[in-house]
Amino acid sequence: MGDANAVRKRGRFVMRPQIVLLLGLLGVCASWGVAPNLGGHGLRALYNAEPPVIDQVVFLTSNDTGFQVDEPASVRWSGYLYQSRAGTVEFAVPGSVRSRLTIGGDTVFDRPAGGANGTRAGAQLAAGFNAISFEIETAGAVAGYMQAGLEWAGLWQSLVPAVYLYPDATTASAAERAVQAARAAAGLGAVGWLLLVLAAGLWLWPQRARLRSRTAVGLGAIVLLAFGLRLLFLADYAAQPTADVLAGGSDHRGYQGAALDYVRGRWPPPAPFYVQPGMSLAMGWLYGAVLPSLRLVQLVQMLLGAGTALLIFEIARRSFGVLTAWIAALLWAVYPLAMFYEAQVTTHALEAVAGALLLLLWMVALQNGAGGRQRIWIVAGLGCTLGVASVLRPTFLILAPFMFASLLAGGAAGWRQRAWAALVLVACTCLPIAPVTWHNYRSNGRFQLLNSSGGVTFYLGNNRDSTGLGEYSPAYWATHYFVSGGKTTYAAQAWRELAADPRRWGQLMVRKTALFLGDAELPNNVDFYKEGVAISRVLAWLPLRFGALMALALAGAGLALWRAGETRDLQRNRLILLVYGLTQAAVVIAFHVFSRFRAPLYPLLAIAGAYPLANIVLAVLAQRWRGVLTGVAGVLAAGAFVGVMPVVAAHAMDAPVVSALPVTALALNIPLEQGITLAGYEPLAAGAPGEPQRITLYWTTDQRLLTDYFVSVQLFSGATKVAQADQAMGTGSFPDYPASAWQAGEIVRDALYVRSPAGLEAPVALAVVVIVYERASGARLGEANLGLLPITTRQASGLPAGAIESGAHIGSAVLRGYAIQEKNLVLYWEAGERAAGDGVVFVHLFDAQGNFVAGADGRPRNGGYSTLAWQAREGIVDAHNLPDVPAGTYMLKIGMYDAVTQVRFAASAADGAVLPDGILPLGSIAIP
Structure with missing residues (x-):
């Protein structure tokens, strides 16, 4: 009798939900532990003309990263297919694309696009490694969604698992061990999941009376209503021909592409995560466990969305009462926007579920009466949920300090228990985040908690042109150029622009x-x-x-x-x-x-x-x-x-109107037709070749305009136009203020971005011309010259070997040195402060008696870089032709004068001695 009681006690102990749950978790973990390492598995893939990669699973879809349905594509996979014993295997023949499969040199199928789906072709495989080649080609005119891959027929049709695929043949014993390990992992996983389901059943069984209560039945009806409505919408959504074709460049295309790469074994990427990886990881895990299917993701999201009604009911009951809880659950069940986002491959469906779960766990963790050990488990669950939710949407992490403070301050427990709970929250929150941070650090050696898109997202919504909607404004594209060149960051530039206005x-x-x-x-x-x-x-x-x-x-x-x-x-x-x-x-x-x-x-x-x-x-x-x-x-x-x-x-936002020209602006007051006046502009800032230049203009009018005129900013190097930017007047920054809305007498600020050619030889000074015109007819209302835009790399001055040092000053510039190259005089200047005038260099030759023989005058760099454009401390290499004179020895003297006033710039020697008449002697030279 005692033995029977002991057996019954042991049986009751084993069948406790907690024990079964633990066994199930152990089974799942054991399946992961015995699973083979798939690092050396897969086939070698050639995507178009790109370098080869290894795909652990072989397939192609319309939503792959870099794939465009309207462009031809070809992929060829090659390697070896391992089989434990010889036999016939049937392979699925893709119907929507041209495909070809050869095994051991024999063609299994070679089908053009447009064939019927569901057909199969058999192949006799030898025991061991079978050479395999699989090709897919699309013509660039695929209608609707396309998905094709290397699939075989077993109990059901599925992609050939990675454990059977090898890029290069290995030993049969190693391959067989991998297959057996995969089978063991699958068996342990199945047992583990069955135990988890059993644990849920054992926990629910004592609650069966409650499950038959009116509350449980009512909530069940609401969940069924919510899921039914979602399925009806999904049916309508899936009926669209392009429902599963995700737009290139969109977030959902990015998530899907990363998830498919996860299945192929090409995830995580070698670079730090640009966007949060939670969605791609969840989808990739689901695809790997079941199959790559957008419909599967949508069904899971909708099932979770319908179940969120239960969380909402409990949160509302705890916060407002039972009647509010019923109404809240019903509102959620019929809320169409939740249904809509649950059909999208974005993070937002899961964000709603995660947010509701966080709220409920937070409330339970702080409720009165929770025991110490029970509370710690709840807090651990809250922390893990917060960490997972943050990997899905980083903004959830802002809740962490509030949760931490509430655990320290709330409850009747002693301060040690409260502090311990707060530390458990921190530790469990970090658990899901730490692998992401570690990957980012390994990728570039810098600390990046989750993703790197926060800066660009902040800039999109807060830059000088922003509408608040995250649109790609002209300011964004300009800043993107400088960020790509490593000259700034999005966050730093955003704060600079916020501080400026x-x-x-x-x-x-x-x-x-x-x-x-x-x-x-x-x-x-x-x-x-x-x-x-x-x-x-x-x-x-x-x-x-x-x-x-x-x-x-x-x-x-x-x-x-x-x-x-x-x-x-x-x-x-x-x-x-x-x-x-x-x-x-x-x-x-x-x-x-x-x-x-x-x-x-x-x-x-x-x-x-x-x-x-x-x-x-x-x-x-x-x-x-x-x-x-x-x-x-x-x-x-x-x-x-x-x-x-x-x-x-x-x-909410002011129109770009100013009461008077800013003190920084340069006044012009150039009248144009239709009563428009170019009142002024902001000084032109120097830039490097290829950099976007912001041109800020100020307009005024003495009458009401009936037409939205356009403005063109054009850059000229001499008589050659090298760049141009056009836009409607008054639309350079949000809010738009087109010319037809202007009031007589007001001053309107306008801005354009113009970009000089990246290959422009620098330094050079470009003339900036502003033209106002009517777009429909092309008729010009007038134009104005804003002056010179310096395009320079701002390289410091340096002397090449063989150059003669000088150190003399001419005007505000320093002549660091010079060289004679054949019949050219090359001057090496270092610019000082802004020059007082448009300098012209004169080169004079004198004979032995000091008589003037010949001279030549010219602006620096053949007139391409006026001294008015020189930037402080930059180096300018300036070549001038020597005067054409008979062979002999001459004294060479130079200087510079203002092109407008003809007055020479002051000159001084390297020791500071003033040189008469602004003439700098350079010494004697021999001209052949």
């Missing part, structure tokens, strides 16, 4: 806040109305839009602040919601605003938006009509506030 930045922040709160769709990569509402009756019929949900949420936030929570737990949970909402909104507004960046707030909006509705329902049931009217009025007031936000955004 803080008033504009303040107005920009108001505009971005209004854009964030407003109902207007701000598309980027995807468009809710064009790609959602326009193709799906489900999304079109569901009435709830972002503006309505935001209005409800603002009304709920106001009501929550007006009514203090009945308990401390309610107050704390509402504070958590407030901190989460404010931080996530602030991060988006601080960078730049698009509709999809608001996705992490969707669960919070559903929760807060349900609160005023719940209060109205309770007031109706209690027949408190005044409360009903108050609640409705609050919602309508919030709706009016949200409705006016687009108006605020449109008028």
Whole structure:
């Protein structure tokens, strides 16, 4: 009897959910541990004419990095296919592309594009290594989505696993060990996952009475409703011919391309992560475990999205009450924007799930009554979730200091327990982030926590031309040039431009806040109305839009602040919601605003938006009509506030009008036709060849203009035009202020970027000409010359071997030395401060008696680089032809004079002695 009791006790112990869960986790971990190293597996791939790479799994899709459906492409994989024993294997024949498979020198299939999908071809494989070659070609006219690969038929059709593929033959024993290890890993993994499912069942079984409760049944119905609506939308979405063809250059194309490279074994990339790797890693893992399929990703995201209703219910119950929880879950179930983003291959569907999970775990970690050990496990889960969420969306990490502070300050536990919980949070948060940081450090030797796109994202939303929407403005392209050359960073340039015009930045922040709160769709990569509402009756019929949900949420936030929570737990949970909402909104507004960046707030909006509705329902049931009217009025007031936000955004920023020319500007007041006057311009700054140059102009008019005229800035080297930039007048910086909107008498600031040729021989001074014209007819209204634009590399002066040192001063310049090269005199100048005039160099020859024989005058560098353009301390190599004189010995003297006044520049010797008449003797020279 005692033995039987002991057996039953051991059985109950083994079947405890915690033990089964631990065994399942051990099984999964063991499967990873025994899995073979696939580093030497795969086939050698040649993509078009690119260098060969190794692909562990062989396939090609329309969404691969660098693939364009409208351009021909060819890929050839070669290597060896290992088989444990001889036999016949059937391979799938791709139907959408031309494909050819040869094994052991025999052609298995060679099919043109357009064949039927689902056909197969058999091949007799020998035991051991079989030489294999697989080719895919696309003609550049693939209709819709294309995916083709090396697939074989087993229990089901699948891509040939990497464990059977080798770029070069190895030993049969090593190959066989790898196959057996892969089979063992698959078996352990299957057992592990089955145990995890069993653990879930064992945990749910005692809860079966609760699962039959009205709450559980109701929540189940809401989750089914949410998932059903999402499936209906997915059916509409997938019916589009190009639904799975992701646009080149888009975020979702980038995530998909990286995920496919993960499956091929070419991930992580050799460079640091530019964007956060969480989405690509999750998709890659899913593709590797099941199959590369966008539909699979969409189904998983929609299943998680539907399940988020459960998290929202619990958060709302803990923060506002049961009725609010029901309404919040229902709002989430029918919210169309959540459904739309769950069909996209972007991070935003998972961001909503992660945000809701973080909120719930944070609340549970701070709840009263949680035991010490239990609380530590919850805090560990919170930290791990925060770390994973940050790898998915780095802005979640801003919650870390708030969570840390709340754990230190909250709860009835002693300070040691609180400090221990806070440290556990930090450690567990770092666990998922550390591998990403380590990869970045190994790639370039610099510390980069997650991704490097933060600087460019910040600059896009805050530069001198920014609209707040992250668009690629002229200022961005100019800064991109300098960043690519290592001359600045996006973050540094953003702060410089903010400091230069803080008033504009303040107005920009108001505009971005209004854009964030407003109902207007701000598309980027995807468009809710064009790609959602326009193709799906489900999304079109569901009435709830972002503006309505935001209005409800603002009304709920106001009501929550007006009514203090009945308990401390309610107050704390509402504070958590407030901190989460404010931080996530602030991060988006601080960078730049698009509709999809608001996705992490969707669960919070559903929760807060349900609160005023719940209060109205309770007031109706209690027949408190005044409360009903108050609640409705609050919602309508919030709706009016949200409705006016687009108006605020449109008028938040000043037009580019100044009351007077800035003190830095140079006045011109050149009249043109139609009453337009070029009042002035900002001084032209020197730049290197190929650099973008910002030209700032100031216009005024004495009458109302009826036409939007255009301005052209053209750069000339002598009589040759080397660069040109055109745009509508007044549209050089946001907000646009075209000529037809100008008021008589006001001064309008305008800006253009013009880029000199990268191959321009420097130094050179380019003439800048401004032309105003009517675009339709091409008729000119006039033009003006702004002067010279110095194009120089600012190289310091240096003397070549054989040059004669001087050190004399002529004007503000120093003659470092000179050389005679055949019949040329080469002068090596070092520019001083800005020259007082447009200098002309004179070269005089005198005979032995001091008589003038001949002379030659010329501007520096054959007139290409006026002294007016010289930059302080730069070196100028200046060659002049010697006068044509008979052979003999002559005394050589030089100097410089102003081209306008004809007055010679002052000259002094190297020792400072003043030289009479501004003439510098260089000594005698022999002319053959």
